[in-house]
Amino acid sequence: MRSQEEEENTKPEEQLPLVLVHRPPTFDFPFRRRLQAHFRLLDPFDSPEALSRHAQQVRVLLCVDPTPISADLLRRLPSLQLIVGSSAGVDHIDLSECRRRRIAITNAGAAFSDDVADYAVGLLIDVLRRVSTADRFVRSGLWPLKGDYPLGFKERLANSDILIACCALTEETHHIINKDVLKALGKGGVLVNVGRGALVDEKELSKLLVHGELHGAGLDVFENEPDVPKELCELDNVVLSPHCAVVTPECFEALEQLIVHNLKAFFSNQPLRSAINL
Amino acid sequence: MRSQEEEENTKPEEQLPLVLVHRPPTFDFPFRRRLQAHFRLLDPFDSPEALSRHAQQVRVLLCVDPTPISADLLRRLPSLQLIVGSSAGVDHIDLSECRRRRIAITNAGAAFSDDVADYAVGLLIDVLRRVSTADRFVRSGLWPLKGDYPLGFKERLANSDILIACCALTEETHHIINKDVLKALGKGGVLVNVGRGALVDEKELSKLLVHGELHGAGLDVFENEPDVPKELCELDNVVLSPHCAVVTPECFEALEQLIVHNLKAFFSNQPLRSAINL
Structure with a gap:
């Protein structure tokens, strides 16, 4: 028998849960490849037409770094239910719009x-x-x-x-x-x-x-x-110092675990960790 | 009645116990003035002839900084009984000569x-x-x-x-x-x-x-x-960093207390603190 993990790994990419990546042009997670074993990552920097093609159905947005999430961006994602943030702060997100739309947000929790x-x-x-x-x-x-x-x-x-x-x-x-x-x-x-x-x-x-x-x-x-x-x-x-207190391998490791947990939890209707109280 | 402290402070300088200061040309203790209330400080940088005039009778040498104390210098001080050091280390002192002559040494103890x-x-x-x-x-x-x-x-x-x-x-x-x-x-x-x-x-x-x-x-x-x-x-x-781990006001304060204690202890035949085992 194959474990659930192996099962997931062998699924065709289009059957994996869709996650929109929102990141700055100059940085991506070092653990991106490992996320791709479990999720179909949609990165507008890889395929610029991806966002417009999938905007209607995206339920989860993964925010790399404190990349701004404006009300404008949120309006283009009518099905959005969750923003998985990667920073401790959430001041880059239009919180009142999330509150209005009941979009859940998780942050980096205690990872850093x-x-x-x-x-x-x-x-x-x-x-x-x-x-x-x-x-x-x-x-x-x-x-x-x-x-x-x-x-x-x-x-x-x-x-x-x-x-x-x-x-x-x-x-x-x-x-x-x-x-x-x-x-x-x-x-x-x-x-x-x-x-x-x-x-x-x-x-x-x-x-x-x-x-x-x-x-x-x-x-x-x-x-x-x-x-x-x-x-x-x-x-x-x-x-x-240039906003580098969290830039360590250990922080990224803890962050990866938290993000994988929250993405899996969302797609299997389990409770989220480090959810922000809106 | 006057306290012992006041008594000391009013003694003519030549009646105070003699202490030879051994220091680098560029540095002196910030608490030198307070030492002068209790001891007659002999500083060759102030009066170059002082060392030769008093070399025979000097019993105590106060070493500021790790200023080298060679066997040569020690030979010019035949009555020397105590070196009061101001650093934690004593590697600037010719220890075997001190051992031979039974000259006691104190260091900075735990002041730093x-x-x-x-x-x-x-x-x-x-x-x-x-x-x-x-x-x-x-x-x-x-x-x-x-x-x-x-x-x-x-x-x-x-x-x-x-x-x-x-x-x-x-x-x-x-x-x-x-x-x-x-x-x-x-x-x-x-x-x-x-x-x-x-x-x-x-x-x-x-x-x-x-x-x-x-x-x-x-x-x-x-x-x-x-x-x-x-x-x-x-x-x-x-x-x-330029050997500055100890350069704080608090270190100097603790050092002053220790040095004053040891100089007073010597001249009143009391036990020394932080004496080096030779």
């Missing part, structure tokens, strides 16, 4: 939690102890020229007020970390943002950092990625 | 432990998650040009074999982390060195890193500081 937590700690220690600044200093050949102790390496961790932003970006949390919050953190305060850029009022943050009214910041996310305020790039009490 | 541990974790996360590399990438303006996911951000921490070098440098530990140890760590291995540069065979380390036979390294110390092997500066899996 461990690695983002590690990264947040890394950013924090880096800001407080200026690891990246030290690395720049050594690489640029300044150590033999300027001698010891050139930098104001600071603060034991316990001495700082630390705010780690890692919540979802919604209408309610947009600029939740505003001038008042940052001023309350004060001159000894450190902000780490591994959530979404727009959680923070970036202009106010930049001003306070430039004027020394905040001790430092470790930022993995920005309001207008990939654009980063130039004034931040000049500062030594800031550590900047 | 917390901050060095923080820094080691910072280096480790930085190497594994490439925080400094990410920071360089963003600052150099490459993010908008190269797009997302340009770097191979790696590994959850638990997947790596990690060796943190933080022991003292002695004859026995010189190059204790040699080619064999590094090869045993293997391609997934990460070395963090917050001890002394010469604990590691730096040439072998550089070779293995260049050839990808070691995952990465976070180095705060080097064999020939401030010279760092140029090939290390080219690598993205290496984080380099």
Whole structure:
């Protein structure tokens, strides 16, 4: 006897459940091939006419990266019942339209939690102890020229007020970390943002950092990625990284498991994991 | 009645216990003034003739930084009984001469432990998650040009074999982390060195890193500081910092307390803290 898995693997492609892939032009999942063993992936980048041909019947959309899902796109998919997201945030999706249409959404759940937590700690220690600044200093050949102790390496961790932003970006949390919050953190305060850029009022943050009214910041996310305020790039009490806290093999592995589970669950009427409360 | 402290503070300087300061030309303790309330500090950089005038009677030498203490220097101080060191390591001191002369030595004890541990974790996360590399990438303006996911951000921490070098440098530990140890760590291995540069065979380390036979390294110390092997500066899996793991206000505060304690203890025949076993 053949297992269900083998059965699925030998099905002709057109008998597999249809999943529309929505992705940026520059990136696809490393585990795409394995998904294709179970699902018929419809990728407009592979066959540009695919979307128009199948738009009426698509029930599931797999969103790679936080690729925007507008009300416009949703209107072209009248049968859509589920969006399987691959990021923790869902701010790239028109949620009110999903709510109206009762389209379910799942996100990355806890797939990224461990690695983002590690990264947040890394950013924090880096800001407080200026690891990246030290690395720049050594690489640029300044150590033999300027001698010891050139930098104001600071603060034991316990001495700082630390705010780690890692919540979802919604209408309610947009600029939740505003001038008042940052001023309350004060001159000894450190902000780490591994959530979404727009959680923070970036202009106010930049001003306070430039004027020394905040001790430092470790930022993995920005309001207008990939654009980063130039004034931040000049500062030594800031550590900047290109939205990469989750980019590890382990995150992708956990994500693959979750996505496969949710797609299979949907097509067999089983409960979804990490469904977003709309 | 006046307290003992006040009594001391009002003593004429020449009645205070004599302590010879041995320091590099570019650095002195930030807490020097407070030491001068209790001790008569003799600094050859202040008065070049002081050493020759007082060399015969000096009983205590306060060593700022790991400034070399040679057998030659010790021979010029025939009454020396105690060296109060300010670093964790004592490899800058001619230990066999101290042993022969029964000169006691104290080091920084645990004054630096917390901050060095923080820094080691910072280096480790930085190497594994490439925080400094990410920071360089963003600052150099490459993010908008190269797009997302340009770097191979790696590994959850638990997947790596990690060796943190933080022991003292002695004859026995010189190059204790040699080619064999590094090869045993293997391609997934990460070395963090917050001890002394010469604990590691730096040439072998550089070779293995260049050839990808070691995952990465976070180095705060080097064999020939401030010279760092140029090939290390080219690598993205290496984080380099200029021997600054201990350079924090809190470390200096803890060190001040320890040094004041040990100097007072010596002059009042009390037991020393953090005495080195010779």
